[in-house]
Amino acid sequence: METKTAKILDGKALAAKIHQELSSRIRESQAKIGRPPGLAVLMVGDNPASAAYVRNKERACAKVGIASFGKHFQAETTQKELEEVIAALNQDEQVDGILVQLPLPDHLDAVTLLHQIDPDKDADGLHPVNLGRLVRGEAGLRSCTPAGVMRLLQEYEIPLKGKQAVVVGRSILVGKPMALMLLEADATVTIAHSRSQDLSAITKNADILIAAAGRPGLITADMVKPGAVVVDVGMNRITDASGNSRLVGDVDLESTAGVAEFITPVPGGVGPMTVALLLENTVTSYFRKVGS
Structure with a gap:
């Protein structure tokens, strides 16, 4: 029997595309500004x-x-x-x-x-004024990592409306703004965290599972609903017995890729998107200030 493997949500490729778009917008406007x-x-x-x-x-x-x-x-x-x-x-x-x-x-x-x-120069989108704008659904600079995740889902035309989304992690950097952005896209959102009872029962309900807890390999295949979209925000540096260090996410990619329909790799998934959205926030602020 052929083993199914999840399609990769390629943040690196999308980030390169965003870089190109920003570059041409800047080139066109710089002489005028x-x-x-x-x-x-x-x-x-x-x-x-x-x-x-x-x-x-x-x-x-x-x-x-x-x-x-x-x-x-x-x-x-x-x-x-x-x-x-x-x-x-x-x-x-x-x-x-x-x-x-x-x-x-x-x-x-x-x-x-x-x-x-x-707040209008807050490239990371973390100032309380910008978080308040997000809560209210108003325009403002958005927190880069969750905004990058949303852009990745949009690029791959992953439907969010009415879907069950689970965010594992409740940090002000990722978990909370991520939940708000998913809610804004009409998903039904659950926030789980280290104190949640029976985490596996919660994550197995997710059509869209966002892992942002900062714990290597926390999410395993048996915690994922077949056909789910799994986004790994974790960036954990681990060192093996021979002293070699490498970057891993919060998701056990190898096992989970056999269950999920889409998955992000670490590195090369959410990381490049965070930097791309940081640049985009800066450019948004630039154009807003010069009124073009």
Whole structure:
């Protein structure tokens, strides 16, 4: 008997397509506007994973024609210094998007810093004003990872209206905004988390299953409804016995691919979409500001 295997939701390919679209929009408008869009990424300390993410974002900016105003601070930088930098960037006409790369050193308060960012320059879409706009169904900058998931589902013409969607994870970064976006698309949404009783019984009801708990291999084949769409938001670095490290998701891809109809790989699924939507938020802010 032939073994069925899930179709891949290719975030890498879709991200490349979005990059191309943004690049041509910027090229067409830049002469008229007189400057490119600008993104400022603030990084504090020398966390190697953060440094890799920031490099990746800056490369992506260069590819589409967004100017990078990256600032790298010593680990001992104070809260006040960072707040002053954000205040200056809020006023800077060249800068359309601002984001603070997490995690920050322990002595800094990330939430307070986020609150200092002008909501219309909030490239990550995480400011309370933008989350409030999402709750109310109003236009605003959307949280990049869940917005990237929605775009991926749209690209593959996966119907959401009236479907049972389960989001595993309730973080403000992914789980909560993800649930709101699915609700906005007329799905029936359940949010499950580490304290949910009988997680498997909940996930087996899902036509659309979004795993965003940050626990490697949490979702196994027996937890997935046959023919479901499985989106793996997890990004977990694990090290094997011989010291080699690799990136895995929250879903056991190998077993689950035999049950699901569509699945996202890790890496190459949601990750590239997060960066693409970050660039898109910056460009949206740019066009809104210049009124074109």
